[in-house]
Amino acid sequence: MDRDQLDAAVSQAVGDPSSCVLIAKAGSGKTLYRYNSATACAQEFPACDGPGTRKLSSLLEATAKDGQPRQLSCNTQADASRGVGWAAGPIAGTDLVYAAMMEGDRAFPGRMMADRLEGAFRKAKVSKP
Numbered sequence: 001m002d003r004d005q006l007d008a009a010v011s012q013a014v015g016d017p018s019s020c021v022l023i024a025k026a027g028s029g030k031t032l033y034r035y036n037s038a039t040a041c042a043q044e045f046p047a048c049d050g051p052g053t054r055k056l057s058s059l060l061e062a063t064a065k066d067g068q069p070r071q072l073s074c075n076t077q078a079d080a081s082r083g084v085g086w087a088a089g090p091i092a093g094t095d096l097v098y099a100a101m102m103e104g105d106r107a108f109p110g111r112m113m114a115d116r117l118e119g120a121f122r123k124a125k126v127s128k129p
Contacts, residue, residue, distance in 0.1 A: 001033065006124040010035045013120035014113055017049075018043075020083040021117065023059045026090065026097050029064035044105050046085040048110075054086075059084035060099035063088040067097065071110035076103055087113035091121050093128025 005082040008019050020041035023033040034041060044053040049072050063070065069089030076082045086108045098121075100113050108116065123126040 001126050002124065004034070006120075007035060008128060009120035009124040010117070012101060013116040014102055014108060016102055018104050018105065018107075018108075019100065020056050021098060021099045021100040022056060023096055024060055024064050025092070025093050026067055029061050031060070033097070034122065041101075043101075043103070044066065045076055046053060046074050048074035048084065054126055055065050056086075056101045059088050059101070060097070061088060063097045063099055064091075069114065071109075071114050073107075079124040081105055083107045083109075085110045085113050087111075087117060088108050089114065092118070095125070096126070 003073055021035035022031055024031045039055055044055050047054040067090050072086040076084050082105050084103040085108045086101055090097050100117055102113060
């Protein structure tokens with residue numbers, strides 16, 4: 001994969017100082033790509049599908065193991081002024097999986113992130129038809 005091309009496509013799709021995208025090998029979960037800083041990617045936010053919080057790395061590990069898509073969204077502030085979107089799943093035509101997170105007052109919902117990233121992966125020629 002061409003990192004520069006992928007960085008540009010991901011940035012256009014979900015680029016934000018508080019977003020993170022990880023790509024890993026299915027099965028092993030070995031991270032092959034990270035969009036944004038390690039600090040941005042290590043933050044914990046509400047899990048949205050149950051009590052507690054999660055880090056993006058745990059979502060990536062789960063997706064690498066089971067290959068199931070996930071699209072979640074919820075508020076991160078009690079007054080609903082900020083939210084978090086989580087998206088994860090297999091990358092079409094490859095043995096790769098991704099996990100993504102965006103938090104903030106303009107965070108995309110998980111479903112929208114998944115749609116936008118699917119297009120970004122095609123544009124960067126990471127996914128295959």
